[in-house]
Amino acid sequence: MSKDNLEYIAQLVYDSFEIPIFIWDQQRQQIQQIGECITSPLFDSREHFIKQLIELEALKDTPLLHITNYLETFIIIHVSSNNVIIIGPFTNFQMTENSVDALIHDYRISRQYQAQLYQYYSHLQLLTQKQIVSLCSLTYFLIYREPLDIEQIRSQIFHLDTIENRQTEQEIRTLRLEHDFHLDHQIEQKIWQYVKEGKREKLLAHLESIEMDSMSRLSKQSHVRNMKNQVIIYIALATRAAIEGGLYPEIAYTMNDISIQKVEEAQDLQKVFLIGDSLLLALIDRMNENKMSMNSKLVNMCKNHIFNHIFEPISIHDLAQLVHLNPVYLSQLFKKEVGIPLGKYIQEMKLQEAQQLLLQTNHSIADICMMLQFNSQSHFTSLFKKFAGVTPKQYRKK
Structure with missing residues (x-):
């Protein structure tokens, strides 16, 4: 694809989403920037950071999502052996001052950056997970003139860390402990309903619409701890829903425990909030394979x-x-x-x-x-x- 056509596509995507776009060549030289990009005050060098993004392992022609520990999201597309498109930064979290303060606390950031970070996050575009999928699909179609397999993106959003059947089977032979948590009533009821009924696609659509930071905060100081608490909450809810839907309790509780252990061990914030979504889908898959059916x-x-x-x-x-x-x-x-x-x-x-x-x-x-x-x-x-x-x-x- 010619440089002019690539720049034209980048401009169309920017006009639709108003998210900065960078075009780089494989010699790590910036060719073009579309839109104004406010650089994070935590970056020593924006160019150095983008070069690191380009180095991320990715399949050619497949959009790669990268979420930093500071909750910024980037999309990387290796268009050809010569050009790379970087879309971002944007975020899918509602970044309030409390959220920023929690990040400062978690990563021991100097308070001298507080005001600059407030300003930085206030300028980032907020996209839902559904809008992220749309952004990837539009860009991909304009470049390759064919539809993007949405599962390629969803798999990055919802399937970062799978639960292997062998891991479940090996641990299922021990006694399980039940977890008891609470969540916003409407969100709880929809998650409960879709998991219980085994409706995978409807659950995916619902998860795409959830803004994790819109839920109640369960840790006032730590954003990471808050995210872990929220993920643990809907792991527990979905576990009970799967049991109600017919999954054997020992399978459900074992998968529950494995996932919670992974959440507690995770240090990468991106991994923390994706583990829960992966568990919900795994529960539905196992439920449909092993459910006790509609017997008395x-x-x-x-x-x-x-x-x-x-x-x-x-x-x-x-x-x-x-x-x-x-x-x-x-x-x-x-x-x-x-x-x-x-x-x-x-x-x-x-x-x-x-x-x-x-x-x-x-x-x-x-x-x-x-x-x-x-x-x-x-x-x-x-x-x-x-x-x-x-x-x-x-x-x-x-």
């Missing part, structure tokens, strides 16, 4: 008991006592609702757990057989082959 309360009680006590002997008589029903009637009710006999369901859940243990641990086949309370290894192998189509040893080698 008694059947769900049995299914949850089987899940939680998978490493213990489980009998139909024990389950009947749990729900205060006759064993024969419970078996008939379970088969009517689930479609398979209760005894076979218990067996299949144990065999599914055996599959996970074979793939995710180094336990011997004999140990797995004993852990899951099968009568003998030969009996276990026979049942497993009938269930999975291969022997346990063959399954582990897959």
Whole structure:
């Protein structure tokens, strides 16, 4: 693309969003600047900072979002081997004087910069996450004449740090602790509703509209602590919503705990507020994979008991006592609702757990057989082959 065309596109984007745009060549030389850019008083050199942005690892032709610890956002697009576009700074936080004071506190910034920082943040354009996606999409289309895959941007906004199934499965075998927090009622109800109903796209749209700094402050001094508290709040809310939607409680609470641990350990502010969004989407995905379905309360009680006590002997008589029903009637009710006999369901859940243990641990086949309370290894192998189509040893080698 010619230099003139690139400058023309940059001007169109600036006219639409009024956010400064820089065009640099691969020799790290600035070609053009569109719009007035107020430089942060914390930068020793704006040019040096932008050169650092250009060095960030990114796929060619894919917009890269970068959020600084000072809550400034930049978009970097490597247009070709010769040119790079930098859009920014802007922010997606409502930066009040209290917010700025919290940043000063967190990063031990000299108070001599306080007035300059107030002025700097007051001049930054405020964009919602939806507007950020639109900005990336418009710029991309003008450059390449084809639509941008929005998931490329959403994945940067909402999927910074995924929760691996193996990590969840490995920790799920320990007792979980429930967390109890509170959030603005309307925001809580929408998050609760979309997670509970498994509506991934509606949740994404709702998250794009949330301004984290518009919520109540849970730490007066520290912006980082406040962000961590807010993220922990809706992790806890979404966990309860996923359980209401049918996700097994032990899965939900394990994912809850893993995410909260990551939030507490995170030092990068960008990572802190993206971990929570990633957890919400992961909960929906796991819920749709593992939900207990729309069975009666008694059947769900049995299914949850089987899940939680998978490493213990489980009998139909024990389950009947749990729900205060006759064993024969419970078996008939379970088969009517689930479609398979209760005894076979218990067996299949144990065999599914055996599959996970074979793939995710180094336990011997004999140990797995004993852990899951099968009568003998030969009996276990026979049942497993009938269930999975291969022997346990063959399954582990897959």
